[in-house]
Amino acid sequence: MNAEIARATAADAALGGQFLTFILNGEEYGVDILRVQEIKGWERATEIPNTPDYICGVINLRGTIMPVLELRLRFGMEAIEHNATTVIIVLRIRNDEGRERTMGFVVDAVSDVYNIPAAEFQSTPDFGGQIRTDYVKGLAMIEEKMVILLDIDYLVSNDDAFGDAVTAAVDAVAEV
Amino acid sequence: MRQMVSFTLKGAGYDVIEAIDGQDALGKARTKQADVVLTDLNMPNMDGIQLIRELRKLPQYKFTPMLLLTTESAGDIKTEGKAAGATGWLVKPFNPDQLLATLKKVLD
Amino acid sequence: MSVDIRQFHQVYFEECFEGLEIMESGLLDLSIGAPDAESINTIFRAAHSIKGGGGTFGFRAITDFTHVMETLLDEMRAGTRQITRQAVEILLESVDRLRGLVVATRDDTSVQQADIDDTLACLQDLLQDNFFDASPRTSTPALNAPAATGWRVHFAPHPQLFMTGNDPARLLRELFALGPCTVVCDATRLPARAAFDPEICYLAWDIDLHAPISEAAVREVFEWVDDDADIVITPLGLLPASAETAPFLAPAPAVDDPRNSDRRQLDRRLGERKERAAGGGSSIRVDIEKVDALINMIGQLVITQSMLSELSVDFSPHKLKDLHDGLVLLERNTRDLQEGIMNIRMMAISFSFNRFPRLVRDLSTKLGKEVQLKLLGETTELDKTVLEKLGDPLTHLVRNALDHGLETPAERVASGKPACGTLTLNAFHEGGTIVVEISDDGTGLNRDLILAKARERGLLDAHGHPTEAQIYQCIFAPGFSTAAIVTEVSGRGVGMDVVRRNINELGGSVDVESVAGRGALFRIRLPLTLAILDGQLVRVGHHVYIISLVTIIESLQIRADCLTSVAGQTDIYRLRTEYLPIVRLHSLFAVDPDSDDILKGLLVVVEADGRKIALLVDELLGQQQVVVKSLQTNFRQVEGISGATILGNGTVAMILDMNGLVRLCREDSDHNPLVHATPKVA
Numbered sequence: 001m002n003a004e005i006a007r008a009t010a011a012d013a014a015l016g017g018q019f020l021t022f023i024l025n026g027e028e029y030g031v032d033i034l035r036v037q038e039i040k041g042w043e044r045a046t047e048i049p050n051t052p053d054y055i056c057g058v059i060n061l062r063g064t065i066m067p068v069l070e071l072r073l074r075f076g077m078e079a080i081e082h083n084a085t086t087v088i089i090v091l092r093i094r095n096d097e098g099r100e101r102t103m104g105f106v107v108d109a110v111s112d113v114y115n116i117p118a119a120e121f122q123s124t125p126d127f128g129g130q131i132r133t134d135y136v137k138g139l140a141m142i143e144e145k146m147v148i149l150l151d152i153d154y155l156v157s158n159d160d161a162f163g164d165a166v167t168a169a170v171d172a173v174a175e176v
Numbered sequence: 177m178r179q180m181v182s183f184t185l186k187g188a189g190y191d192v193i194e195a196i197d198g199q200d201a202l203g204k205a206r207t208k209q210a211d212v213v214l215t216d217l218n219m220p221n222m223d224g225i226q227l228i229r230e231l232r233k234l235p236q237y238k239f240t241p242m243l244l245l246t247t248e249s250a251g252d253i254k255t256e257g258k259a260a261g262a263t264g265w266l267v268k269p270f271n272p273d274q275l276l277a278t279l280k281k282v283l284d
Numbered sequence: 285m286s287v288d289i290r291q292f293h294q295v296y297f298e299e300c301f302e303g304l305e306i307m308e309s310g311l312l313d314l315s316i317g318a319p320d321a322e323s324i325n326t327i328f329r330a331a332h333s334i335k336g337g338g339g340t341f342g343f344r345a346i347t348d349f350t351h352v353m354e355t356l357l358d359e360m361r362a363g364t365r366q367i368t369r370q371a372v373e374i375l376l377e378s379v380d381r382l383r384g385l386v387v388a389t390r391d392d393t394s395v396q397q398a399d400i401d402d403t404l405a406c407l408q409d410l411l412q413d414n415f416f417d418a419s420p421r422t423s424t425p426a427l428n429a430p431a432a433t434g435w436r437v438h439f440a441p442h443p444q445l446f447m448t449g450n451d452p453a454r455l456l457r458e459l460f461a462l463g464p465c466t467v468v469c470d471a472t473r474l475p476a477r478a479a480f481d482p483e484i485c486y487l488a489w490d491i492d493l494h495a496p497i498s499e500a501a502v503r504e505v506f507e508w509v510d511d512d513a514d515i516v517i518t519p520l521g522l523l524p525a526s527a528e529t530a531p532f533l534a535p536a537p538a539v540d541d542p543r544n545s546d547r548r549q550l551d552r553r554l555g556e557r558k559e560r561a562a563g564g565g566s567s568i569r570v571d572i573e574k575v576d577a578l579i580n581m582i583g584q585l586v587i588t589q590s591m592l593s594e595l596s597v598d599f600s601p602h603k604l605k606d607l608h609d610g611l612v613l614l615e616r617n618t619r620d621l622q623e624g625i626m627n628i629r630m631m632a633i634s635f636s637f638n639r640f641p642r643l644v645r646d647l648s649t650k651l652g653k654e655v656q657l658k659l660l661g662e663t664t665e666l667d668k669t670v671l672e673k674l675g676d677p678l679t680h681l682v683r684n685a686l687d688h689g690l691e692t693p694a695e696r697v698a699s700g701k702p703a704c705g706t707l708t709l710n711a712f713h714e715g716g717t718i719v720v721e722i723s724d725d726g727t728g729l730n731r732d733l734i735l736a737k738a739r740e741r742g743l744l745d746a747h748g749h750p751t752e753a754q755i756y757q758c759i760f761a762p763g764f765s766t767a768a769i770v771t772e773v774s775g776r777g778v779g780m781d782v783v784r785r786n787i788n789e790l791g792g793s794v795d796v797e798s799v800a801g802r803g804a805l806f807r808i809r810l811p812l813t814l815a816i817l818d819g820q821l822v823r824v825g826h827h828v829y830i831i832s833l834v835t836i837i838e839s840l841q842i843r844a845d846c847l848t849s850v851a852g853q854t855d856i857y858r859l860r861t862e863y864l865p866i867v868r869l870h871s872l873f874a875v876d877p878d879s880d881d882i883l884k885g886l887l888v889v890v891e892a893d894g895r896k897i898a899l900l901v902d903e904l905l906g907q908q909q910v911v912v913k914s915l916q917t918n919f920r921q922v923e924g925i926s927g928a929t930i931l932g933n934g935t936v937a938m939i940l941d942m943n944g945l946v947r948l949c950r951e952d953s954d955h956n957p958l959v960h961a962t963p964k965v966a
Contacts, residue, residue, distance in 0.1 A: 045936075046827075046928070046935060046936040046937060046938065047827065047875070048915070048919070048922055048925070048938065049872070049873035049874065049875075049922065049924060049925065049938070050873065050874070050922065050923065050924070050948075051922070057936075058915070058918075058919065058928060058936050059936060060930045060934055060935065060936050063930065064913070064917065064918065065913045065914070065915060065917065065918060065919075065928045065930075065936055066918050067915075067918055067919040101917070101918045101919070102918050103918060103919075162919065162920055177299070177333055177336060177337060179292075179295050179299070179572070180292045180295065180296070180337075180340075182572060183292065183295075192572075194572050194573070218325075218328075218329045218332060219329075220322075220325075220326065220329070232447070238446075238447070238483070239446055239447075239449055239483075240449050241449040241450070241451075242448075242449055247332070247336065255511070258448060258508075258511050258512070261447060261448050261449070262448060262449075263448050263449035263450050263508060264450070264507070264508030265508070268336045268339070268340075269336050269337075269339030269340040270340070271340060281454065281458060282449075282451075282454060
């Protein structure tokens with residue numbers, strides 16, 4: 001676990017900074033605000049066949065095709081009806097090779113923007129929380145509330161659903 | 177070369193009809209009227225001299241200025257070009273400014 | 285006006301590479317001893333253009349080197365020099381050196397000067413063997429010495445002056461530009477009005493030009509007409525020797541200046557230029573006519589746009605008709621523009637074919653084989669992206685044919701074939717696709733060996749009776765090789781599986797035909813472009829999918845009496861004499877169809893992977909051109925889906941990939957047999 005924190009720390013020399021927070025199943029989560037491209041209202045996505053259920057599909061973001069994830073389902077939480085506060089947070093995701101992708105994440109509601117100095121970070125305790133601690137960069141206490149700071153890059157990079165299926169596809173040739 | 181000439185001329189505000197060789201040029205000349213003809217000497221299918229000779233046969237090109245683009249080594253070509261009806265020539269290599277100056281000369 | 289010459293560099297370099305390719309292929313085609321005048325001419329012209337351009341831009345190294353080549357070629361062209369094998373070899377080597385020079389000039393790097401000098405020395409040696417020297421450049425005696433206070437010019441054009449398009453008025457104007465003039469017109473030759481012919485020049489002039497300029501400058505004005513007129517130039521009076529030449533009469537510096545300053549600027553802007561050179565790989569040369577057409581279309585679009593915006597100023601319902609017309613026009617403009625833009629991406633396949641003459645020549649020499657290369661359909665156009673990606677698979681197939689397909693001359697003669705083998709590359713359009721065939725008249729594929737290997741590796745059922753096509757497809761399996769020895773030529777890492785993958789990634793397919801002892805043929809089918817596709821929109825439940833029109837053979841209503849089910853698994857549809865497997869899109873994609881009753885659906889018969897399948901859908905919607913967008917940009921490749929597009933209403937629709945669908949079906953039936961409601965077969 002500490003190795004994970006070390007990795008995250010190494011990646012972001014300055015761990016602190018501004019974070020956009022959002023609500024998911026009553027808990028508050030935060031992402032680095034520099035990665036947020038925009039926040040848009042929920043809209044129906046076009047389903048992509050044979051993908052996990054937490055991938056809603058793709059939407060048209062001003063001419064580019066952007067995949068949208070249901071973050072509740074991704075974290076194994078119960079699905080709820082989308083309502084007026086449901087939004088898609090559009091984030092720029094970067095993997096280890098530096099490849100950038102734009103993806104949307106459906107969350108219950110947007111909460112706030114906080115300045116969180118690195119000093120206020122706490123390492124991830126082995127809490128019996130709702131999500132795997134791998135995806136957690138750290139915790140911070142803000143006004144008596146706990147905010148869980150997510151490592152979205154890691155979440156995406158270590159998900160097979162986003163891997164490249166090219167090689168797998170072509171290996172299945174010769175059998176006619 | 178053709179592209180450079182064309183680019184220069186267009187940049188200077190001329191309308192340019194391009195042809196890939198003499199044959200092509202002759203075909204285009206039949207349907208479009210040019211104020212001046214610039215032709216390279218060495219071209220596949222029909223060379224510049226032959227092109228000028230053919231163009232001069234067309235009534236609408238009887239008096240049109242036609243310039244041969246040649247290299248300095250081609251002394252005889254000039255005589256031959258004149259005989260075919262070339263107005264003049266431009267010695268390669270030339271730069272865009274020289275080209276425009278020469279054109280201005282014949283088009284004024 | 286001054287023109288920035290640097291903007292032409294990139295174009296010049298591209299032209300150089302083209303010229304070099306022309307020279308190379310020309311040289312390779314040149315038959316020793318029996319030269320064809322036009323091919324030598326073509327080679328000469330290419331060299332000549334490179335030299336000429338080099339001169340214009342001040343690339344001395346290129347000009348000097350090409351000049352020597354040109355001299356040699358000129359002698360060949362004039363027939364004063366034998367075309368020997370040795371000369372061709374040296375010229376080929378020179379082409380390589382020149383290419384190096386051009387690259388070095390473009391990237392501003394240095395070349396192996398020693399290599400250049402070596403080749404130059406070879407060329408020079410060759411030249412000196414011949415005593416027909418290039419005609420000595422007759423330098424006209426310099427007449428630049430300023431001498432007179434002015435000149436009297438007698439200018440009497442011959443009657444036919446107009447016939448060369450020259451105009452005396454122009455010449456006079458030019459003379460006036462040199463200094464103050466007094467002109468006397470001699471009209472004595474003018475005939476009576478009845479005899480007057482407007483096509484004849486009757487007038488003559490005497491001009492006194494009062495300016496201290498050189499005689500050469502005056503002569504220059506009349507340079508073009510000195511055979512068409514009597515011109516006498518006499519000095520008006522001598523000036524002191526210290527008089528200076530008028531500045532505008534110095535043509536030499538005028539020529540040189542831009543080049544020198546160009547070179548200086550060049551040094552300064554090194555970084556920028558390197559950047560540009562790096563970007564050069566993705567530039568595209570477009571026929572000017574295509575660009576003109578685009579400009580026209582944009583013009584149309586602007587007109588439509590202004591018409592529409594005018595309409596919106598005070599819009600009222602009775603203008604609806606105008607609005608509708610305007611929108612129709614806008615749609616047409618947009619479509620034209622789209623086609624026009626696609627058109628500029630189209631390039632002739634010769635850009636890809638051109639590398640092969642050299643490759644075949646070099647390889648066949650190395651392998652000790654005699655090979656004649658035939659290129660057909662070189663002008664067939666296809667999208668630049670497709671073209672670029674086609675290069676590697678093609679090269680591999682050609683290498684493969686040379687190495688494994690064609691036999692040595694001895695073997696060929698022994699089997700009653702001509703010693704020289706033939707390798708043919710043929711490209712043509714077929715429907716909306718481009719087909720490229722690589723065929724040879726060699727041994728053909730070894731069917732039995734492939735079958736044995738395939739069975740050994742479990743690619744084919746040990747006891748089944750596979751068709752020829754099925755057997756040959758095995759050679760595309762990863763790691764499949766029947767070659768006893770891995771040679772240097774092929775079998776170097778890139779296998780047939782990569783060929784097939786590259787082609788599949790382009791949305792194409794490759795198949796093989798072979799006749800033992802007679803040769804093999806590889807046929808590649810590719811879409812013309814990757815960016816736009818003519819699509820048929822189909823609906824399954826509330827999902828819309830797009831099927832590329834070129835893959836669709838027909839669409840039909842299902843007749844119950846044509847349905848059969850095999851082993852309770854896959855439904856088979858009998859279409860006339862054929863039996864087609866039915867692929868239920870809704871099961872494959874796990875979506876809800878309108879109805880589970882197959883008879884309520886429609887079948888779209890498509891060709892995929894060289895065979896036909898029938899896709900079951902709920903409804904056929906419209907057909908439209910769609911812009912293909914990649915799913916991979918922000919997501920990943922998805923099996924069975926070749927991309928996505930944005931429909932008119934802004935929503936996204938998936939474009940189906942037929943080859944992928946076939947693979948999906950196979951996996952499905954292998955691992956989790958589909959459970960269909962068995963149709964009632966009448």
